[in-house]
Amino acid sequence: MSRYLVCMTGASGAAYGLRVLALLAEQGAEIHLVATDWGRAVLREETGSELGSHLAALGPRLGGLVRLHEAGDLAAPVSSGSFRLDGTVIVPCSMGTAGALAAGLSANLVQRAGAVALKEGWPLVLVPRESPLSLVALRNLVALSEAGAVILPACPAFYHKPSTVDELVDQIAQRVLDRLGAPAPGALRWKDEGEERE
Numbered sequence: 001m002s003r004y005l006v007c008m009t010g011a012s013g014a015a016y017g018l019r020v021l022a023l024l025a026e027q028g029a030e031i032h033l034v035a036t037d038w039g040r041a042v043l044r045e046e047t048g049s050e051l052g053s054h055l056a057a058l059g060p061r062l063g064g065l066v067r068l069h070e071a072g073d074l075a076a077p078v079s080s081g082s083f084r085l086d087g088t089v090i091v092p093c094s095m096g097t098a099g100a101l102a103a104g105l106s107a108n109l110v111q112r113a114g115a116v117a118l119k120e121g122w123p124l125v126l127v128p129r130e131s132p133l134s135l136v137a138l139r140n141l142v143a144l145s146e147a148g149a150v151i152l153p154a155c156p157a158f159y160h161k162p163s164t165v166d167e168l169v170d171q172i173a174q175r176v177l178d179r180l181g182a183p184a185p186g187a188l189r190w191k192d193e194g195e196e197r198e
């Protein structure tokens, strides 16, 4: 069974994190979840519901695959590289968390888990959401890319002609699965050569 860590921080775009969680659960993966205080607060602001309600909405079968850890619990299993993961994603990723990671801080479990992914060399996908990006933020993202992280901004494309917000959210979530190395059968892909384009 594959095992992933999903981290949600206080950038806008909680829906992306929830969608990644649901897609991984639908695949039967073991999922560890950490949300920072501001991750929970922005999720509440954007969806009108608490994280616990969203987890309950997954139902007992899928929800049973998710193990929630407190952001302050630096003794959680995912705090150690000896607890092997197939990949870690921070979605959405605030500039605060990106900056902490780039500086090598481990002040909470998300920062520590990101640092662990970098040192262990398993996939680390960051989904930053900020605009415009300051030079500081850009440099932090470059440093993280150089250290091995995949920077996958929450920037959906429009050439698939999306008609709902859910489609935009799903598009980014499927790309995250791609870069985690998880199956993404629902990913929209540009047509193969030879196929007729609309």
Ligand SMILES: Cc1cc2nc3c(=O)[nH]c(=O)nc-3n(C[C@H](O)[C@H](O)[C@H](O)COP(=O)(O)O)c2cc1C
Binding pocket: 008, 009, 010, 011, 012, 036, 037, 038, 039, 042, 045, 093, 094, 095, 096, 097, 129, 130
């Ligand atoms: C409604 C709301 C939206 C926010 N959106 C963003 C955002 O899009 N990007 C960002 O980097 N920070 C955003 N922030 C600020 C972060 O939540 C803040 O920097 C926080 O300290 C991040 O902490 P964390 O990384 O531990 O979750 C937002 C805050 C609020 C209250």
